[in-house]
Amino acid sequence: MLESYLVRGLKAGLVAGVALGLFVAVLANPMIAAAEGLAGDHGGHHASDGSGGHHAGEGGHGGQEASGVLGVVSAPLISVVGGVFWGLLLGVLTFGLAFYFLEPAIPGTGATKSAIAAAGGFVTVSGAPWLVLPPQPPGVEQALSTDARLALYAGLMLAGLSACLLAGYVYTGLRDGGRGRALVGAAVPFCTLVGLAFVLPANPATQSLPVAFVAAFRAQVVFGQAMVWTLLAGTHAWLAAGDETDEKQFATDVGVDDPVTAD
Amino acid sequence: MATANTVHGRIESARPALTTPRVxxxxTLIAILGFTLLFVQEPLVHDSLHNARHAAGITCH
Incomplete structure (x- = not known):
């Protein structure tokens, strides 16, 4: 049973991953190259955050010239592959593992469950961290050091996950007392999460890029991740519905009691 | 499927399949992949995945 969930997660992840890979290739790579072009040649900005000294002297990431592992494959190409793996990882973790264990506790049925799982995944992986560390184009100087920001990002992922689990728990607990009350109760953890973002250290950024460009870049990133989670949820719901029909069909054909283990 | 449809039941029904080496x-695989995409700052790896990180909105140097 766990296996069929993992396989579904992997398939959904592959669909979303390939889409994200295409997104990186067609939209993100040119956008980032443009950002590096706009930021001009003050390549030294990387050295200022303490841990980025390795970037100094190479003029940022070198725009078009950037080379990846061993200099054989270009970095933008590896990023496309990275996008595919990002989708796979999210698919297996959210819709393979987490969905298998949490499915009974997720409100709704069928596609609604998939959509709620995807929303929870988005809040955990991107939404919560973005409250403090919004997506930035390359070439932006940020007040906090890289290490501090990575730790903060990881911590906020944990906070986002906790908020989602807590909201689910509260919703299930209050559901019998009316749906409105349950929804209000479920909103409390998310409000706490937003409140938390104001308490945490601010990360003011200075940039030489036009404000409109930064806004467009952020919109693009948000669109990309929203697309990933929508595709994950959609593919997963579609696969789950199909598998369920197959299992019922198989059960009636063969007359087994336990269609789930009969793969 | 004798176990009830609860989170607890799911854990129980998965237990036989969850042998120590498999887990x-x-x-390990998930940790390696997640860590590589999210946190590795090793220049070679980081530069290679730079665009993917920015595209996914993960905080970066």
Whole structure:
């Protein structure tokens, strides 16, 4: 049973991953190259955050010239592959593992469950961290050091996950007392999460890029991740519905009691 | 499927399949992939995945 969930997660992840890979290739790579072009040649900005000294002297990431592992494959190409793996990882973790264990506790049925799982995944992986560390184009100087920001990002992922689990728990607990009350109760953890973002250290950024460009870049990133989670949820719901029909069909054909283990 | 449809039941029904080597292997693979995409700052790896990180909105140097 766990296996069929993992396989579904992997398939959904592959669909979303390939889409994200295409997104990186067609939209993100040119956008980032443009950002590096706009930021001009003050390549030294990387050295200022303490841990980025390795970037100094190479003029940022070198725009078009950037080379990846061993200099054989270009970095933008590896990023496309990275996008595919990002989708796979999210698919297996959210819709393979987490969905298998949490499915009974997720409100709704069928596609609604998939959509709620995807929303929870988005809040955990991107939404919560973005409250403090919004997506930035390359070439932006940020007040906090890289290490501090990575730790903060990881911590906020944990906070986002906790908020989602807590909201689910509260919703299930209050559901019998009316749906409105349950929804209000479920909103409390998310409000706490937003409140938390104001308490945490601010990360003011200075940039030489036009404000409109930064806004467009952020919109693009948000669109990309929203697309990933929508595709994950959609593919997963579609696969789950199909598998369920197959299992019922198989059960009636063969007359087994336990269609789930009969793969 | 004798176990009830609860989170607890799911854990119970998965237990026979969750042998130690399998769990260890699975967690290792996920950790390696997640860590590489999210946190590795090793210049070679980081520069290669730079665009993917920015595209996914993960905080970066």
């Amino acid at each position: 260890a292997l699975g967690l």
